[in-house]
Amino acid sequence: MRTPRRPGPAAPVSPAATPVAPPPPKPAREPDRALKKQAGDPQRIAKLLARAGVASRREIERMIDERRIAIDGVAIETPATILTSLHGVTVDGKQVNAPAPTRLFRYHKPAGLLTAERDPKGRPTIYDKLPEGLPRLVPVGRLDLNTEGLLLMTTDGGLKRQLELPATGVERTYRARVFGDISQKQLEELIHGIEIEGIRYGSIDANLERRTGRNGWVEMRLREGKNREVRRVLEFLGLQVSRLIRTSYGPFPLDDLPAGYVDEIKQHDLVAFRKTLKD
Numbered sequence: 626m627r628t629p630r631r632p633g634p635a636a637p638v639s640p641a642a643t644p645v646a647p648p649p650p651k652p653a654r655e656p657d658r659a660l661k662k663q664a665g666d667p668q669r670i671a672k673l674l675a676r677a678g679v680a681s682r683r684e685i686e687r688m689i690d691e692r693r694i695a696i697d698g699v700a701i702e703t704p705a706t707i708l709t710s711l712h713g714v715t716v717d718g719k720q721v722n723a724p725a726p727t728r729l730f731r732y733h734k735p736a737g738l739l740t741a742e743r744d745p746k747g748r749p750t751i752y753d754k755l756p757e758g759l760p761r762l763v764p765v766g767r768l769d770l771n772t773e774g775l776l777l778m779t780t781d782g783g784l785k786r787q788l789e790l791p792a793t794g795v796e797r798t799y800r801a802r803v804f805g806d807i808s809q810k811q812l813e814e815l816i817h818g819i820e821i822e823g824i825r826y827g828s829i830d831a832n833l834e835r836r837t838g839r840n841g842w843v844e845m846r847l848r849e850g851k852n853r854e855v856r857r858v859l860e861f862l863g864l865q866v867s868r869l870i871r872t873s874y875g876p877f878p879l880d881d882l883p884a885g886y887v888d889e890i891k892q893h894d895l896v897a898f899r900k901t902l903k904d
Contacts, residue, residue, distance in 0.1 A: 666709065667707045667708070667709050668707065668708065668709075669704060669705055669706065669707060669708075670685075670689075670694070670701060670704060670706045670707070670708050670714070671685045671686055671689070671704040671705075672782075672783065673708055673710075673711055673714075673724075674694070674711070674714070674716070674721065674782075675781075675782025675783060675785075675786070676724045676781055676782055676783045677711060677721055677722065677723070677724045677725075677782075678724070678725075678760065678761045678762070678763065678779075678780040678781060678782065679716055679721060679761070679782075680763065680782070681763055681782055681785065681786075682704075682782060682786070684742075685704060686704045688716065689701050689702070689703065689704050693716060693717050694714065694715070694716050695714070695715050695718075696708075696713050696714055696715075697713045698715075710723065711723055711724075724781070725760075725780065726892070727779065727780060727781040727784055727895065728760065728779065728780045728781075728889060728892075728895075729777060729778075729779045729780075729784070729889070729890045729895050730759070730762060730777070730778045730779070730887050730888065730889050730890065731775060731776075731777060731778075731877060731879070731882055731887065731888055731889075731890065732751070732755070732764075732775075732776045732777070732778050732886075732887045733773075733774065733775065733776075733879060733882045733883060733884045733885060733886055733887075734751060734768050734772075734773055734774060734775075734776040734884075735754070735773055735884045735885055736770075736771050736772065736773040736868075737749065737770065737771065738750060738751050738753070738754060738770070739751070739770055740764050740766075740767040740768050740769075740776065741767075748770070751764065751776070754885060755887065756886075756887055759887065760780050761780065762778040762779060762780060763778065763779060763780075763782055763785050764776055764777070764778050764785070765777040765778065765779060765784075765785050765788045765789060765874065766788070766789050766797075766850055766874075768871060769853060769856070769869075771869070772869045772870070772871065773868075773869070773870050773871075773884065774799075774869075774870040774871035774872060774879050775871045775872060775873060775874055775877070775878070775879040775882075776871070777874050777875075777877065778887075784899070787902060788874075788875070788902075789850070791827075791848065791849045791850075792903065793902055793903050794848045794903060795848065795874065795875045795902070796846055796847070796848050796873075796874075796875065797846070797847055797848070797850055797871060797873070797874050797875075798844065798845070798846050798871070798872045798873040798874075799844070799845045799846075799847075799855050799869060799870065799871050799872065800834070800842055800843070800844050800845075800869075800870045800872055801842065801843045801844075801845065801855060801856075801859055801864075801866050801868065801869050801870075802840070802841075802842055802866070802867050802868040802869075803840070803841055803842070803843055803859060803864040803865060803866055803867070804839055804840050804864065804865040804867060805839055805862075805863050805864040805865055806839060806863065807833065807841070807843070807862060807863070807864055808833070809832070809833045811862060812831035812832065812833055812843065812862075813831070815828070815829040815830075815831045815845075815858065816828050816829065816830060816831075819858060819861070821857055821858065821861050824851070824857075826847075826849065826851060826854055826857075826858060827847065827848065827849045828847070828848070829845055829846070829847045829858065830845070830846040830847075831843060831844070831845045831846075832844045832845075843859065843864075844872075845858075855869060856869065875898065876898060877890060877898075
């Protein structure tokens with residue numbers, strides 16, 4: 626059995642997490658490339674609004690279809706509308722402010738919450754439980770209803786999309802409590818990827834951390850994050866998953882952030898991280 630690997634040192638975050646939003650960070654010394662691009666460059670309104678943290682691009686397109694977004698009082702008809710700024714743009718009659726510096730937060734999502742703004746079935750969502758006083762945030766990716774752990778949330782829809790894309794290659798780490806028979810050798814085969822019911826999953830670095838009888842913990846590192854990927858792969862191997870925790874996303878670890886709490890990643894650490902991302 627290989628020696629279990631733990632997420633290494635990561636960009637530091639606020640050590641004392643509290644269920645309230647921390648004060649706005651001081652501006653980074655080096656300007657954010659994404660913010661530079663926003664100043665005067667013609668862009669689609671959906672992209673501008675996403676960067677301003679109004680909603681995801683898909684949600685913005687739906688809002689445009691519902692005629693909830695206007696320029697100088699005239700409803701916008703297409704998300705392909707090109708603008709150089711958000712001057713005069715309103716959403717539900719309210720003026721949209723120019724994009725502020727990008728902010729990124731860690732949220733310890735408890736099990737039992739949907740990663741969604743609302744649920745037609747009335748089930749609780751992360752937005753029902755987030756602490757008050759936070760800016761408008763969108764989640765980076767999703768965690769299933771019964772999956773817990775680290776959920777990054779940002780004010781910048783462009784950053785959200787960049788971190789979610791498989792091509793960006795940001796590593797996610799999960800720990801799964803499983804029941805069943807599995808060997809380290811079987812898990813190591815996942816490094817070559819696996820195909821399940823016609824769906825191809827990329828390379829997964831899996832490690833059997835510890836085992837008591839037929840119960841054990843498995844750590845998995847992957848870069849794609851397809852829908853329910855970890856659960857599907859483990860179930861395909863004949864394992865029952867009783868608990869699934871995301872422990873890191875990129876260089877940012879969950880560490881000891883309590884369930885339900887939020888804290889903010891320091892601005893200089895965010896700027897440094899964005900420099901490492903693939904364009």
